[in-house]
Amino acid sequence: MNVSVVGSGYVGTSVAACLADLGHDVVAIDIDADIVERINAGESPIHEPGLPELIEEHAGGRLRATTDHAALRDTDLTFVAMQTPSREDGSIDLSVVEAGMRDVGETLAEKDGYHLVVVKSTVLPGMTEERIVPILEETSGKTVGEDFGVAVNPEFQSQGTAVEDFLNPDKLVFGATDDRGFGLLNDLYDPLVEQADAEAAIVETGLREAAMIKYANNVFLAAKLSTINEIANVCKEYGVDSYEVSEAIGLDERIGASFLRSGAGWGGSCFPKDTDAIRAAAREQDYEPALLDAVVGVNDRQPVRMVDFLEKHVDVEGKRVAVLGLAFKPGTDDIRGSRSKLAIEALEERGADVVAFDPTDAADAMAEQYPDVEYVDSAAAALDGAHGALVMTDWPEFAALDPEFDAMADPVVVDGRRIIERREGIVYEGLTW
Ligand SMILES: NC(=O)c1ccc[n+]([C@@H]2O[C@H](COP(=O)([O-])OP(=O)(O)OC[C@H]3O[C@@H](n4cnc5c(N)ncnc54)[C@H](O)[C@@H]3O)[C@@H](O)[C@H]2O)c1
Numbered sequence: 001m002n003v004s005v006v007g008s009g010y011v012g013t014s015v016a017a018c019l020a021d022l023g024h025d026v027v028a029i030d031i032d033a034d035i036v037e038r039i040n041a042g043e044s045p046i047h048e049p050g051l052p053e054l055i056e057e058h059a060g061g062r063l064r065a066t067t068d069h070a071a072l073r074d075t076d077l078t079f080v081a082m083q084t085p086s087r088e089d090g091s092i093d094l095s096v097v098e099a100g101m102r103d104v105g106e107t108l109a110e111k112d113g114y115h116l117v118v119v120k121s122t123v124l125p126g127m128t129e130e131r132i133v134p135i136l137e138e139t140s141g142k143t144v145g146e147d148f149g150v151a152v153n154p155e156f157q158s159q160g161t162a163v164e165d166f167l168n169p170d171k172l173v174f175g176a177t178d179d180r181g182f183g184l185l186n187d188l189y190d191p192l193v194e195q196a197d198a199e200a201a202i203v204e205t206g207l208r209e210a211a212m213i214k215y216a217n218n219v220f221l222a223a224k225l226s227t228i229n230e231i232a233n234v235c236k237e238y239g240v241d242s243y244e245v246s247e248a249i250g251l252d253e254r255i256g257a258s259f260l261r262s263g264a265g266w267g268g269s270c271f272p273k274d275t276d277a278i279r280a281a282a283r284e285q286d287y288e289p290a291l292l293d294a295v296v297g298v299n300d301r302q303p304v305r306m307v308d309f310l311e312k313h314v315d316v317e318g319k320r321v322a323v324l325g326l327a328f329k330p331g332t333d334d335i336r337g338s339r340s341k342l343a344i345e346a347l348e349e350r351g352a353d354v355v356a357f358d359p360t361d362a363a364d365a366m367a368e369q370y371p372d373v374e375y376v377d378s379a380a381a382a383l384d385g386a387h388g389a390l391v392m393t394d395w396p397e398f399a400a401l402d403p404e405f406d407a408m409a410d411p412v413v414v415d416g417r418r419i420i421e422r423r424e425g426i427v428y429e430g431l432t433w
Pocket residue numbers: 006007008009010011012029030031032035081082083084096099100101103120121122123155156157158159269270
């Protein structure tokens with residue numbers, strides 16, 4: 001099939017490259033000329049395992065990129081993968097998608113035949129029907145359900161494993177305005193369903209339900225993590241190893257073993273934004289989301305607890321403190337929602353001199369927001385002479401650190417990800433035991 005993807009960021013680029021890998025002809029459309037240039041040069045615009053190989057293989061063949069929305073006219077369907085960030089009050093900001101939809105609609109005005117617009121961006125129930133469809137109808141002069149279809153097909157991939165997740169989903173969720181839409185989505189994903197390692201369930205549902213399933217998925221996982229973090233905090237008070245507790249409760253199939261690693265908390269481009277959006281949406285409907293408020297409250301407290309534990313051993317004022325890990329999780333250079341930000345803020349508030357390291361180029365983006373932090377190019381350089389270290393991201397290479405701790409002025413290590421080995425000579429503070 002001929003597919004276009006509007007918005008070639010973290011999701012759009014991996015979706016475009018994976019669909020090309022499945023045999024489709026794909027054009028990625030982005031307003032960022034740098035992204036377009038890099039894809040056409042066979043390079044990945046983002047740090048994502050497996051993606052450089054796919055782009056290198058397919059660029060110039062089944063995958064191309066352009067800044068010109070007119071390219072979507074030659075395709076059967078268009079994925080919408082533009083960003084849906086939070087406003088100041090946490091509510092969802094649809095303005096980028098709305099602006100992009102005008103471009104899509106104006107282009108569709110000059111296309112003959114049916115076209116399907118598939119919303120991959122995370123949007124609230126109702127937004128597709130009430131805000132996206134009217135823009136498409138107005139700018140294209142066409143009628144939904146007749147001249148074109150609209151679908152909601154949320155994406156469940158995680159950063160760091162995006163390619164693997166896309167190619168091996170446990171479910172595909174389709175909401176569509178008409179049967180042709182459902183048909184096109186089934187055809188599009190057919191090669192994926194054929195080749196996936198596990199069986200992928202196909203959920204055909206309404207537009208609103210498809211949108212809500214995405215939020216429910218993320219919010220449920222965030223709540224699971226906050227629950228285990230709360231349990232771990234109590235465990236620590238009792239001197240109980242919360243990882244032993246996690247392992248045991250994970251054996252109960254109703255609980256499940258995944259997403260039980262307690263620690264510095266959940267970050268990323270999605271959990272914080274999506275929990276905030278659904279809380280704001282609930283309030284708009286006059287519903288107080290008390291549990292979800294607590295889910296966020298527990299999460300935001302974790303990095304501050306780490307600084308509190310450090311201060312049990314060292315007064316950080318005027319002292320050099322190392323922050324290891326800036327990306328919100330391993331396998332990505334993305335700092336959106338990173339727990340390191342809250343740790344840095346708490347350290348700076350208490351007068352510490354923060355020195356930070358991440359194995360990716362995450363420091364470039366971090367430096368724009370936290371210019372007073374010293375960014376160094378190795379964990380060893382960060383630890384050298386530091387009066388404490390906070391381990392914020394579970395990069396495997398941090399687990400291999402050992403003699404580097406001996407160069408610290410005060411070897412106090414607060415392990416937010418349970419990856420540092422306790423040993424003599426290190427004052428170890430875990431969040432989880
Ligand atoms: N990041 C993830 O892993 C993930 C996973 C599932 C769902 N989502 C959802 O997918 C959506 C995209 O997220 P992301 O992380 O990829 O965002 P992103 O910011 O990385 O990418 C968005 C891209 O859209 C481009 N864009 C903006 N306006 C455009 C226009 N008019 N025409 C063409 N391109 C335009 C931007 O230049 C940018 O490259 C969000 O709604 C997010 O919640 C993200």
